[in-house]
Amino acid sequence: MTGTYGDLNGNMVSLSASSGSIVNNADGTWSWSQATDDGPGESGPITITANDGNGGISDASFSLVVSNVAPTASWSPPAPVNEGDPITLALTNPFDPSNADMASLTYAFDCGSGYSLFGSSSTASCPTADNGTRVVGGKIRDKDGGESEQTSTVSIKNVAPSAVFSATNVDEGSPIALALTSPTDPSSADTMAGFTFAFDCGAGFVVAGGTTAACMTTDDGTRTVVGSITDKDFGVSTYSSTVTIANVAPTATFNAQSPVNEGSPFTLALNAPSDPSSADTAAGFTYAFDCGTGSGFSAFGGSSTESCPTTDNGSRTVRGQIRDKNGAMTEYTAMVTVANVNPTATFTAPSSVNEGSNIALALVDPVDPSSADVLSYAFDYGNGNGYAGASTVSSASCPTDDDGSRTVRGKIIDDDGGFTEYSSIVTITNVAPTATFSAQSPVDEGTAFNLALNSVIDPSSADMTAGFTYAFDCGSGYSAFGASSSASCLTTDNGSRAVSGKVKDNDGVVTEYTSTVTVNNVAPTITGIAVSSTTVLTATVVTFTGSLTDPGVDDTHTWQWTIDGVANAATSNVLNTSFSGCGIHLVTATATDDDGGVSAPFSTNAVTVFEAHFRQPIDEGAYNVVQKGRVIPIKIEIGCDETSLPGLAPSIQLLRGDVSTTAESGLDPIETLSSSAADTTGIMRDAGGHYMYNLKVPSNATVGQYFTVRVRPFGDSNPSASFYAVLKVRK
Numbered sequence: 001m002t003g004t005y006g007d008l009n010g011n012m013v014s015l016s017a018s019s020g021s022i023v024n025n026a027d028g029t030w031s032w033s034q035a036t037d038d039g040p041g042e043s044g045p046i047t048i049t050a051n052d053g054n055g056g057i058s059d060a061s062f063s064l065v066v067s068n069v070a071p072t073a074s075w076s077p078p079a080p081v082n083e084g085d086p087i088t089l090a091l092t093n094p095f096d097p098s099n100a101d102m103a104s105l106t107y108a109f110d111c112g113s114g115y116s117l118f119g120s121s122s123t124a125s126c127p128t129a130d131n132g133t134r135v136v137g138g139k140i141r142d143k144d145g146g147e148s149e150q151t152s153t154v155s156i157k158n159v160a161p162s163a164v165f166s167a168t169n170v171d172e173g174s175p176i177a178l179a180l181t182s183p184t185d186p187s188s189a190d191t192m193a194g195f196t197f198a199f200d201c202g203a204g205f206v207v208a209g210g211t212t213a214a215c216m217t218t219d220d221g222t223r224t225v226v227g228s229i230t231d232k233d234f235g236v237s238t239y240s241s242t243v244t245i246a247n248v249a250p251t252a253t254f255n256a257q258s259p260v261n262e263g264s265p266f267t268l269a270l271n272a273p274s275d276p277s278s279a280d281t282a283a284g285f286t287y288a289f290d291c292g293t294g295s296g297f298s299a300f301g302g303s304s305t306e307s308c309p310t311t312d313n314g315s316r317t318v319r320g321q322i323r324d325k326n327g328a329m330t331e332y333t334a335m336v337t338v339a340n341v342n343p344t345a346t347f348t349a350p351s352s353v354n355e356g357s358n359i360a361l362a363l364v365d366p367v368d369p370s371s372a373d374v375l376s377y378a379f380d381y382g383n384g385n386g387y388a389g390a391s392t393v394s395s396a397s398c399p400t401d402d403d404g405s406r407t408v409r410g411k412i413i414d415d416d417g418g419f420t421e422y423s424s425i426v427t428i429t430n431v432a433p434t435a436t437f438s439a440q441s442p443v444d445e446g447t448a449f450n451l452a453l454n455s456v457i458d459p460s461s462a463d464m465t466a467g468f469t470y471a472f473d474c475g476s477g478y479s480a481f482g483a484s485s486s487a488s489c490l491t492t493d494n495g496s497r498a499v500s501g502k503v504k505d506n507d508g509v510v511t512e513y514t515s516t517v518t519v520n521n522v523a524p525t526i527t528g529i530a531v532s533s534t535t536v537l538t539a540t541v542v543t544f545t546g547s548l549t550d551p552g553v554d555d556t557h558t559w560q561w562t563i564d565g566v567a568n569a570a571t572s573n574v575l576n577t578s579f580s581g582c583g584i585h586l587v588t589a590t591a592t593d594d595d596g597g598v599s600a601p602f603s604t605n606a607v608t609v610f611e612a613h614f615r616q617p618i619d620e621g622a623y624n625v626v627q628k629g630r631v632i633p634i635k636i637e638i639g640c641d642e643t644s645l646p647g648l649a650p651s652i653q654l655l656r657g658d659v660s661t662t663a664e665s666g667l668d669p670i671e672t673l674s675s676s677a678a679d680t681t682g683i684m685r686d687a688g689g690h691y692m693y694n695l696k697v698p699s700n701a702t703v704g705q706y707f708t709v710r711v712r713p714f715g716d717s718n719p720s721a722s723f724y725a726v727l728k729v730r731k
Contacts, residue, residue: 013053014051014052015049015050016049016051017032017047017049019046034046036064036066045063046062046064047060047061068101069096069097069146070096070140071094071095071096071102071146071147071148072094072140073095073138073140073148075090075138075152080154080156080157081128081155081157082128082156082157082159082186083128083156083158083190084129085186086126087128087156089111089125090124091123092122098142100143101144104142104143106118106119106120106141107120107122107139109124109137109139110135110136110138110151111124111134111136118139122140128156129188129189130187130188130189130190131159131233132156133156134156135151136151136152137149137151137152138150138151158190159185160185160231160236160237161184161191161237162229163180163183163184163211163239164181165179166178166179166241168243169243169244170217170243171217171245171248172218172246172247173218173276173277173278174217175217176201176217176225176243177212177213177214178214179213180212180227180228180239183195185235190232190233190235193231195230196229196230196231197211197213197228198227198230199225199226200225200226201215201223202224205226205228213227217276218277218279219245219277219278220245220248221245222242225240226240226241227239247277247328248277248328249324250273250275250322251273251275251330252272252274252285252304252320252322252330253271254270254332255267255268255271256320258334258335258336259337259338260310260339261339261340261341261369262311262313262338263369263370265308265309266310266338267306268289268291268306269320270287270304270305270332273322279325280324280325280326283324284302285304285322286301286302286323287304287306287322288301288321289319289321290319290320291306291308292316292319297319300323313338313339313340314338317333317334317335318333319333319334320332341369341370341418342414342418342420343367343373343412343413343418343419343420344412345363345394345412346363346365347423347424349408351427352429353400353429354428355429355459355460356460358398359399359406359408360398361381361395361397361410362394363394363395363411368414370416373414375413376390376391376392377392377393377413378391379411380409380410381408382398383398383406387409390413396410400428402460403428403429403460403507404428405427405428406426406428408424408426409421409424410422430505432509432510433456433457433458433511434458435453435456435485436455437501437515438450438451438454439451439499439516440517441515442519443491443517443518444491444519444520444522445520445521445551446552446553447551448488448491449489450486450487451487451489451499451501452487452501453503453513454485456485456503458505462506463506463507466505467506468503468504468505468506469481469483470484470485472499473499473500474487474489474499475489478500481502485503491519491551492552492553493553493555494519494520496516496518496519497518497519498515499515499517500512500514521552521593522597523550524548524549524550524591525548525549525599526546526547526548526600528546528547529545529589529602530545530547531544531587531605531607532544534605534606534608535608535610536607536609537610537611538578538580538609538611540578541576541578542578543574543575544561544574544576546573546575546589546602547573548573548599550593552595555595555597556593556594557593557594558591558594559571559572559573561575561588561589562587562588562589563585564587573591575587579607582610582611583608585606585609586603586604586606586607587603587604589602590602610638612637613636613637614725615635615637616635618632618634618709620724624725624726624727624728625730626707626728626729626730627697628698628699628700628701628702628730628731629697629701631694631696631697632697633692633694634695634709635691636691636692636693638691697729701729704728704730705729706729707727707728708725708726708727709724709725709726710724
């Protein structure tokens, strides 16, 4: 501690302390100090007293705080190490200003993954498992917790892996087996990560998928091969070896054609040559052959085949040799049999002939390798008699009498008994019968026409004897086959008809003929016209119904009607019409079929049309109330000139029934009078087309009873021309 001191009066001041020592300096300053050995902690109070010697005294007190000082030590940065080797850490020359602390110093070390616990050892060994860099450190601590730390970065060097390299000697064409076995690495991390293996077969390194590799060989010689092992950090160890590749003789498939016929050469061949050396294969091979004649091997040459002539039958030992560019050779041996040869020829026989024709057989172009052989021929006609005797004639003719098939044969024979036999199947074809086909044409529709097959001929007498069957197509499909050689065909419409006929023999062979028949259209004929009524009142509908005949039953028809010479629009066979004026009317019709045929005109009976009605006091068509027993004048007016309606003779009927009706069924006629009766009271009178009749209502009529007054101008035979009125009886 330092400070200044003085006195206002210039007196000297002396300082004293309760502990420690004070130094008074001449310049008025002072300092205080006190030795310490341990800490931390507080000491005191410490009092400093100033005395000027004149009774002036002053003091001040304070406490002294002692701070701990961290210990120190020497740290040597670790040198680089190989992976797998330990890193040594050390804190040397420890120092602490406190003697007490020096006696109890402790140490802790960080190998790169955190500090260990403090202990008394001032050194540590840090294992390594992989290459890289590592930050390591060391700490020294006193008993009061004061500590200091030193750190360094250490380089851990990668170490290449190692393995056992092996390589084998081989024959050319066989692969050289390379292997790297028992791989090791001081780094467990590298070992766990695995290694990469590469091999050099002589053309550069190729990374392998495992610890082995196969190096293909193409020729003999020596080869330097190499293997390498690499860890994940690209540490590499490389090994090499020299391999001997031995030459291998080529091989081939030795073919010796056997047996062969005498007179024919046989072929020796060394096929599919093979050499494990692609270089030898590329350079090519040479060949030599021994045909077994006693002359030995031919000179080596480039041809892999040899043609060996024969002059007689027997057996031969033949050989072949194949040699590569290095002179390595392989030899093969075989036996060839030379056999006697049967003579041959070309056997000719037709594949088919018609029944009744001859089969021509022949053995032509005979061949025998022996020119000394004498040839003969024999033939089998296929008729069950076998071969005829052999002769020098090389052809034969075989007659046929019916259809079927035959196996015919021919044989060529040499004088040594060698022969060749040939056979063929000849089809003897049935010949279809023929005939003259006739078809009647032209004909009118509705008329039948005839088809016929006449003058039937068949080259087979058997077929002629058995007879024939016939079928005909009238235009809508064939009938079944039958014994009749003719057919009658109906027609229902005009047109052109394709017709056919077939004749079949007893073998089922058919000949067909076709023709065309023309069927002419025939116009329809109107056979009648029915009229609903020939005498009618004006405005009454009259129905005309025509009927006709047409041989073309499939024809449809259109009608043309004329009334008094005027065309009507109706086109069917029914005409409904009414007439407005008095007179006699004539209706005529013609019919046209769908093929344009027109009938002759046909006229109806005349229709008589007139006009008539009741006059007062009778209302026509209404109820007229009358008293029983009374006389009712029935007045009738005919509106037509009687001279235009000859035979007009009106009559009146009084009919009785239970109900009012226009029908006559069930009604009882009471009275019928006509103008021809005598002109007396109650009798019909005629005056210029007006008629009157005094009709007396029956006295015995009942109240409510109905009577019908019906007028028939033409009499009872024309009920449709009548008109009526109804009377109802009252009291």
